Amino acid sequence: xxxxxxxxxxxxxxxxxxxxxxxxxxxxxxxxxxxxxxxxxxxxxxxxxxxxxxxxxxxxxxxxxxxxxxxxxxxxxxxxxxxxxxxxxxxxxxxxxxxxxxxxxxxxxxxxxxxxxxxxxxxxxxxxxxxxxxxxxxxxxxxxxxxxxxxxxxxxxxxxxxxxxxxxxxxxxxxxxxxxxxxxxxxxxxxxxxxxxxxxxxxxxxxxxxxxxxxxxxxxxxxxxxxxxxxxxxxxxxxxxxxxxxxxxxxxxxxxxxxxxxxxxxxxxxxxxxxxxxxxxxxxxxxxxxxxxxxxxxxxxxxxxxxxxxxxxxxxxxxxxxxxxxxxxxxxxxxxxxxxxxxxxxxxxxxxxxxxxxxxxxxxxxxxxxxxxxxxxxxxxxxxxxxxxxxxxxxxxxxxxxxxxxxxxxxxxxxxxxxxxxxxxxxxxxxxxxxxxxxxxxxxxxxxxxxxxxxxxxxxxxxxxxxxxxxxxxxxxxx
Amino acid sequence: xxxxxxxxxxxxxxxxxxxxxxxxxxxxxxxxxxxxxxxxxxxxxxxxxxxxxxxxxxxxxxxxxxxxxxxxxxxxxxxxxxxxxxxxxxxxxxxxxxxxxxxxxxxxxxxxxxxxxxxxxxxxxxxxxxxxxxxxxxxxxxxxxxxxxxxxxxxxxxxxxxxxxxxxxxxxxxxxxxxxxxxxxxxxxxxxxxxxxxxxxxxxxxxxxxxxxxxxxxxxxxxxxxxxxxxxxxxxxxxxxxxxxxxxxxxxxxxxxxxxxxxxxxxxxxxxxxxxxxxxxxxxxxxxxxxxxxxxxxxxxxxxxxxxxxxxxxxxxxxxxxxxxxxxxxxxxxxxxxxxxxxxxxxxxxxxxxxxxxxxxxxxxxxxxxxxxxxxxxxxxxxxxxxxxxxxxxxxxxxxxxxxxxxx
Numbered sequence: 054x055x056x057x058x059x060x061x062x063x064x065x066x067x068x069x070x071x072x073x074x075x076x077x078x079x080x081x082x083x084x085x086x087x088x089x090x091x092x093x094x095x096x097x098x099x100x101x102x103x104x105x106x107x108x109x110x111x112x113x114x115x116x117x118x119x120x121x122x123x124x125x126x127x128x129x130x131x132x133x134x135x136x137x138x139x140x141x142x143x144x145x146x147x148x149x150x151x152x153x154x155x156x157x158x159x160x161x162x163x164x165x166x167x168x169x170x171x172x173x174x175x176x177x178x179x180x181x182x183x184x185x186x187x188x189x190x191x192x193x194x195x196x197x198x199x200x201x202x203x204x205x206x207x208x209x210x211x212x213x214x215x216x217x218x219x220x221x222x223x224x225x226x227x228x229x230x231x232x233x234x235x236x237x238x239x240x241x242x243x244x245x246x247x248x249x250x251x252x253x254x255x256x257x258x259x260x261x262x263x264x265x266x267x268x269x270x271x272x273x274x275x276x277x278x279x280x281x282x283x284x285x286x287x288x289x290x291x292x293x294x295x296x297x298x299x300x301x302x303x304x305x306x307x308x309x310x311x312x313x314x315x316x317x318x319x320x321x322x323x324x325x326x327x328x329x330x331x332x333x334x335x336x337x338x339x340x341x342x343x344x345x346x347x348x349x350x351x352x353x354x355x356x357x358x359x360x361x362x363x364x365x366x367x368x369x370x371x372x373x374x375x376x377x378x379x380x381x382x383x384x385x386x387x388x389x390x391x392x393x394x395x396x397x398x399x400x401x402x403x404x405x406x407x408x409x410x411x412x413x414x415x416x417x418x419x420x421x422x423x424x425x426x427x428x429x430x431x432x433x434x435x436x437x438x439x440x441x442x443x444x445x446x447x448x449x450x451x452x453x454x455x456x457x458x459x460x461x462x463x464x465x466x467x468x469x470x471x472x473x474x475x476x477x478x479x480x481x482x483x484x485x486x487x488x489x490x491x492x493x494x495x496x497x498x499x500x501x502x503x504x505x506x507x508x509x510x511x512x513x514x515x516x517x518x519x520x521x522x523x524x525x526x527x528x529x530x531x532x
Numbered sequence: 533x534x535x536x537x538x539x540x541x542x543x544x545x546x547x548x549x550x551x552x553x554x555x556x557x558x559x560x561x562x563x564x565x566x567x568x569x570x571x572x573x574x575x576x577x578x579x580x581x582x583x584x585x586x587x588x589x590x591x592x593x594x595x596x597x598x599x600x601x602x603x604x605x606x607x608x609x610x611x612x613x614x615x616x617x618x619x620x621x622x623x624x625x626x627x628x629x630x631x632x633x634x635x636x637x638x639x640x641x642x643x644x645x646x647x648x649x650x651x652x653x654x655x656x657x658x659x660x661x662x663x664x665x666x667x668x669x670x671x672x673x674x675x676x677x678x679x680x681x682x683x684x685x686x687x688x689x690x691x692x693x694x695x696x697x698x699x700x701x702x703x704x705x706x707x708x709x710x711x712x713x714x715x716x717x718x719x720x721x722x723x724x725x726x727x728x729x730x731x732x733x734x735x736x737x738x739x740x741x742x743x744x745x746x747x748x749x750x751x752x753x754x755x756x757x758x759x760x761x762x763x764x765x766x767x768x769x770x771x772x773x774x775x776x777x778x779x780x781x782x783x784x785x786x787x788x789x790x791x792x793x794x795x796x797x798x799x800x801x802x803x804x805x806x807x808x809x810x811x812x813x814x815x816x817x818x819x820x821x822x823x824x825x826x827x828x829x830x831x832x833x834x835x836x837x838x839x840x841x842x843x844x845x846x847x848x849x850x851x852x853x854x855x856x857x858x859x860x861x862x863x864x865x866x867x868x869x870x871x872x873x874x875x876x877x878x879x880x881x882x883x884x885x886x887x888x889x890x891x892x893x894x895x896x897x898x899x900x901x902x903x904x905x906x907x908x909x910x911x912x913x914x915x916x917x918x919x920x921x922x923x924x925x926x927x928x929x930x931x932x933x934x935x936x937x938x939x940x
Contacts, residue, residue, distance in 0.1 A: 085860055098715065101870050101910040112917060113909045133909070137872075140906035144875035146535055201899055227868065246710060246868070249693070251878045253868030 059125040074105060074116040074127055081526055085129050086138065089228035090117040091277055093487035094237065097340035100228055101141050102191065105129045113137060130237070139195045146192065147202035148251065152180035152281070154187055180224070182281035182449065185318055185444065188226060189280075209254065214264035217286050217429035218275055222254050225282035231255060231274035238487055239511035239532075241381065243267040244274060249263055255282075269380035270433065271511060271532040272425035273485065285428040288439040289449045295417050296339030302414045305335055306403040306437075307465075308422040309345040310482065314443030319460060329462030331446075334455040336422070342410050342466045346422065349402035350482065350520070353470040356396040358475035361527060364394070365498065369384045370527045371517075374398040376434060377426045377532035381511050404436035421446055425485065426532055479529060481506050486510060491517055503527060533780065533788040536755065538763045539740045540779050543631035548666055551673040560679050562742035566642045575599045575646050578741070581749030583761050588614055588624045589809065589838045591760065592732040593828045594741075597731055600721035604729040609649040611640050612725060612732045614702055615656040615663070618694040619810035620861060621841035624765035625735035627655075627777040629663040632739070635926035637685055639738030641674075642745060643731055644683045646703030651684045653725070655702050694865035695915050699732040701867070712869045713913035736765055736840075756782035757826035764825060764837070770806075770844035782826040790821065790844055801846040805929065809838020811858050812918030815926030817853075842877040851926040851933040856884045862919040873916025876907045880920055887934055897927060897934075912938040 055070040061083050068077035073096070078085050089100035096117035108126040113134060116127075128134065152412035159354060180186065191197075209222040227246075233243040233257060243266050247256045257266030274283045295301045309328050316323050332343045358374050361431075364370045371393045373379065382390055400420045407418045418437040420427060427440035441449070450456055479496050491513040495502040505527040508514040514530045522528045537543065546553035554560070566574055578584055579595020586592045601609060613636065617625040629636060640652045654671075656664050664687055671685040693711040695701050703725050705711040724730025740762060744752045753761045761781050769775045773793030780789060790796065790806065797803055805815040813836045816823075823829050830837045845854065863877040880903050883896045904920035911917045927934060 097869075098912065099870050101872050101912070104910050112911075120717075133905075137906045137910045140902055141872050141910060145871050147879070148875050201902075203882070227871070229872065230581065249868045250863060250866040250872055253874060331812065374772075 057121050057123050057125075059121050059123070059127065059349045061127045064131055067492075068121045070121070070166060072121050074107075074114070074119050074121055074125075075103060077121050078116065078127075078129065083129060085116045086193060086194065087117060088187060088226070088279060088449050089234070091093070094230065094233045095300045096144065097229055097233075099417070099495040100145075102138055104134060106131055106134055112383050127522070135195070139197060142188075142191055142195055142197045143200050143202070145188065145226050146197055147200045148205050149226060149280070150206040150221065150236050151204075152224075153183040153186065173409035180281040181284040181444075181448075182278075184448070186281060187279035194207065212257075212263050214262035215268070215270070215429065215432070217432040218263060218268070218272060218283065219286055220255070220257075220263060220272065220283050221281065222279050223282075225255055225504050226280055226426055227253055227255070228279060229255070230277040230279065231283055234273050237512070239269075239273060240515045241267060241269055241271070241511060243269075267376045267384060269384065269430035269511070269532070270376040270426055271381075272427075274431055275511075275530075276425055285442060285445070286432075287445050287448070288441065289445055289452065292340075292419055292439060292441065292449060293338060293453060300415055301417045302342070302410060302412055303340045303417045303419060304342040304344065304407045304410045305340045305419040305421055306344050306346050306349060306399070306407075307331060307335065308399070308420075308424070308482075310423040310484075311421060311443040311446060314423055315447060315457065318444065318447040319456070319458060326457050327413060327462055329464065330457040330460040331421075333460035333463040334450055334457040336463060337455045337460065338421070338449065338453045340419070344403075345465045346399050346403070347377055348469040348471060349406060351469075352406070353397050353399055353472060354476065354480040357394075357480055357529075360394040360396060361476065365503070365526060368392070369522055369525075370394070370521060371530065372396060372528070374401075375426060375530065375532045378511070378514055378530045381532065382515060382518070389518055398424075398430065398436075398441065400424075400430055401434070401436045409438075479507065479527065481510060483507060483531060485531065489516070491521075493525075505529070507531065533784045533792060535566055535779055535793070536763050536781050537779050538743050538752075538755075539628060539635070539736055539765060540631065540777070542635065543627070546632065548633055549669060550632055551634060551677060553671065554632070555677075558746070559634050559742075560638055560674075560677075562745040563638050563641050563679060566745050571602065571646050573601055574601075574642075574745070575890035577749045578744060582735065582744045582752040583759070584740065584744060584752070585827065586734055587740070587764065587840070589619070589836075591837065594733065594737055597721055597733070598643060598646055600719070601649075601729040601731045603889065604722055605679050606729050608651075608726075608728045609647050610725045610728055610730040611644045611647065611649045611652040612703065612706065612720075613640055613652070613654040613659070613735060613738055614697060614699060614732055615654050615667075615735045616690045616697040616702060617657050617660070617735070617839075618697045618865075619812075619839045619841055620858070621767060621769050621807070621843045622839040623767045623769075624777050624840055626657075626660055627765070628659070628739050630736050631667060633663075633666045634674065635739045635742055636735055637667070637670055637674050638679075639741035641680060641683060642736065642741050643733070643927050647729070647731055649731075650682065653706060654685070654687045655690055655696070655706055656687060658692045661689075664689050671934065685820055691869065694861075695867045695913065696764070698913050698915065699914070702732065703730065705710060710867070712867045734839075738871055740825070756784075757824060757829070759828055760826035760837075764840055766825070766840045768842045768844070769788050770842075771801070771803075771846040771848075772844045773798065780825060782824065784825050785822050786816075786825060786842075787821040789842060790795065791826065794844065797846045799842065801848065803844060804847040804849060805845045805851065805926075807843040807922065808841070809836040810841045811861055812874070812914065812921055813838050814921050815929055817929060828833055850936070851930040852884065852888055855923045855926045856888060858922045859919070862915065866915060866919075870910075870912035870916060872907050873911045873913075873919065876903050876911075876916065877919050879903060880907075880923060882924060893934060900924065901913070902928065 088102040098115035103116040106128040212220040431440040486509045492507040506525040561696040566724045569641040584594040667687040696711040720730045868874045
C-alpha cells in the first residue's frame with residue numbers, strides 16, 4: 054500500500070493512500086468529533102461536525118470522507134472550525150426535541166447547572182438515550198447551552214405502532230444511519246428519506262406506520278441511532294416494580310453478550326465487568342432467580358441438530374432461530390418459506406423453561422440479552438414478558454444504584470449439566486456484522502467436512518436465498 | 533457596443549422545429565468537420581486556442597473538462613447537458629433551446645465524438661415543457677437524418693428542484709435518486725452518471741461549440757476578454773426598460789448592457805442595486821457599472837458573473853424585503869442533506885423576517901453573520917455555501933433599509 058505524508062495539527066504523520074483524514078487521525082490518536090459517521094458504513098458527510106481545515110481549500114472539508122493526499126496540511130481544532138461545529142450543533146439542537154436537559158429534579162435546563170455525572174445517576178428525564186446520546190456528548194464538549202433560535206421541537210407524532218421499535222421523528226438529526234443500515238446492510242429498504250429542506254424526515258415504506266410497513270423487526274436501526282429518535286420500548290419501570298412486588302416471581306435469563314456494551318456504557322476497559330457481577334447486580338435490584346443462557350442455547354442447538362441430522366444429504370438445510378429472518382422471508386422470499394426450518398430461539402426456550410420456577414406467585418420472565426431483535430420478538434410472540442437489552446440494563450442499574458463493576462461475583466441460581474453444544478462451530482452465538490458476504494466454514498459430520506454458510510445480517514441472508522445457498526450443505530441465517 | 537450573436541446566431545432566423553432550416557443555415561457542418569479532426573487535437577484546440585470556459589456559472593475550462601473524460605479509460609462514457617435552468621433571474625438556456633435546439637444537440641454530439649461517448653442526456657428543467665418537446669423532436673430528427681451516428685440523445689425532464697442544477701445532484705437525479713449532491717472528488721469526468729466518466733456542461737457551452745469548430749478556435753479566442761473570450765448570454769431583468777436575453781462579447785461593460793440594451797431604469801428613477809449572477813450572488817451598485825462582463829473582472833470587484841443573470845433594482849425597492857424573498861427561496865430549495873443548510877437556511881429566513889417585523893436589529897445581524905460564517909464554510913454544496921451571500925451583501929451595502937424597516 055502506497056504511503057502518503059501529511060500533517061495534522063502540525064504533526065507530521067504517515068497514512069495509507071485511500072484513507073480518509075478521519076482514519077489517518079484515528080490511527081495517530083488525534084481526535085476528530087463525528088456525529089453521522091458510523092464505522093463500517095460509507096460516509097455521507099451529512100452532519101458537518103467532523104469538518105476540518107485543509108490548507109489551500111476554500112471551505113472546510115468533512116474528515117469522514119475526504120481522502121488524504123501527499124503534503125496535505127490539516128487543522129482539526131482551530132478556533133474557526135470549533136466555532137463552525139458549535140454553530141452547526143446549535144442549529145441541530147434548535148430542531149431537536151430536547152428531553153435530556155430539562156431536569157425535573159434540579160429544575161433547570163441550563164447546561165452549566167447540569168453535572169454529567171449527576172445526570173447519569175438519575176435518569177428521571179424522558180429520553181431513552183440520556184447518558185449515551187452522541188448529540189448530548191458533543192453538546193457538552195462544545196458547551197452548547199442557550200440557543201439563539203426559537204426551538205422547533207414537536208412537529209411530528211411519535212410512531213409507537215409496533216410497541217417495540219419506536220420512532221420519535223422530533224429527535225431525529227437526519228444522519229441517515231438507520232436508512233443505511235435498513236437499506237444497504239439489511240437490504241430491507243423500509244426506512245428512507247422523505248420531503249426536503251427542514252421538512253426532511255425518515256419514514257417507513259410509503260410513510261406508513263412501522264407496524265404496517267416493510268419492517269421485519271430486526272432492531273438494528275435502534276442500535277445505530279445516535280440519538281433517541283429510534284429506540285426499543287423500555288420496561289425498566291415494570292421490571293423494577295415486578296422485582297419488588299409480593300405477587301410476582303421474576304426469573305431472568307442473562308446472556309453474556311451484554312457485557313461488552315455494558316463496559317462501553319460505563320466507560321470501562323473492555324472485559325472489566327464479569328457476568329457474575331451482573332448476576333449480583335440483578336439480585337440487588339430484587340430479581341431472585343437469574344439463570345445463564347447456556348442451557349437454552351444447548352436446547353435450541355439440539356433442535357437445530359435434529360433438523361440437520363434429518364435433512365443433511367437429502368435436501369439443502371436452511372436453519373434459523375430468528376423471527377426477523379422469518380419476517381424477511383415472508384416478505385421477500387415467500388416461495389422459500391417451506392425450505393426454511395425455524396428452530397426455537399434462546400428466548401423461546403427460556404420462556405418454556407421458566408415454568409420450572411413457577412411457585413405460588415405469578416411468574417414473570419425477563420430475558421436480558423443484547424440480541425437486537427429480542428425486544429420486538431418478545432412483543433410479537435409473547436415468549437417472555439420482557440426482553441431487556443444492555444442499554445436498558447445500564448439505565449436500570451443507574452437508576453437503582455446497582456453498578457455491576459462494584460459488585461461481588463455471584464453464581465447463577467440454577468445450573469444444568471449439559472454436554473457440549475452440537476455443531477458448536479456452526480450453532481454457537483454469533484454477532485451481527487456489516488459485511489456483505491456470509492461467513493463460510495466447514496463442520497465435521499461423521500468425520501467428513503460439510504460446507505456451511507452463516508449469514509450475519511439480512512443482506513447476507515438475501516444473498517444466500519437468491520441462490521447462493523445451493524453452494525452449501527448447511528446454511529444458518531441470522532438477522 | 534453592439535450585440536454579437538454567436539451562440540444565438542440562428543435565433544429568429546430559422547424555424548426551431550425544422551432541422552432542414554438548421555441544415556440550410558450551415559447546421560451539422562461543424563460535426564462533420566469535427567469528425568475529420570483527431571479527437572485529442574480537437575479537445576486541445578478548444579482548450580488552448582478558444583479558451584472556452586463553462587457558461588453555467590463556475591467558469592471551468594471546457595477543454596480541460598473534456599480532456600479529463602477523454603483521458604479516463606472506460607468503454608462507457610456519457611455526455612450530459614445541464615438544462616435545469618433554475619437560478620433565479622436566468623432564462624438564457626430556454627432562449628437558446630426555444631430558438632435553436634439543434635445547435636445544442638450538435639455541440640453535444642461533437643463532445644460525444646471527442647470523448648467517445650455513445651449516449652447523451654439533456655436534463656431539462658421540468659417546467660420547460662415546451663423545451664422538452666422541442667428537444668425530443670430535434671433529437672429524433674437528428675437521428676433520422678443520420679447525424680447522431682449511433683449516439684443516443686435522451687431528453688429527460690427535471691425533477692423540480694433548484695439544487696438539481698448542481699452537477700453532481702443533477703447526475704444523482706438522472707440516476708433516479710433523491711436530488712442531493714454527492715462528494716467531489718471523484719469528479720464527474722472520472723465517475724459521473726452511473727459511475728462512468730461523464731462530461732456535464734451547460735446549454736450555452738454546448739451551443740457555442742459548433743461555431744468554434746466551424747470558424748476556428750483562434751477566431752473565437754480573439755473575441756472579447758482575453759481570459760474569458762467569446763460572447764456571453766445575459767438574462768437582463770428587473771427595473772430596466774427593455775428586458776430580455778442579450779449576447780455580448782465579454783469585453784463589454786455592465787453599463788453597455790444595462791444602459792445600452794436595457795435602456796436604463798424608468799424616467800425619474802435611478803439604479804439602486806444590481807444582482808449579478810443569480811440568486812446566490814451579492815449585489816453591486818451603480819458605481820461598478822463600468823466593470824467588463826468577464827469572469828475575472830467580476831470576481832475582482834467581489835461579484836460574480838455566474839449564470840449571466842442581471843437583475844436591476846431601482847430605489848423603490850427595500851432591500852430587506854428583497855432578501856427576504858431570496859432567503860425564503862433557499863429555505864424552500866434546500867435538499868435537507870447537510871445540517872447547516874437544512875436548518876440554517878430557514879433560520880436565515882426567520883432572522884430576516886424578524887428584522888422586518890421590528891425585531892432586534894443588532895441581535896439578528898449578529899445571527900445572520902454567524903450563520904454566514906458556518907454555512908459558507910461547512911455546507912455540502914454551493915446552495916448552502918451561498919445562501920447567506922445576498923443577505924450579507926444587502927446588509928453591508930444598504931444598512932439603512934434594514935433600520936428603516938425597524939423604525940417604520
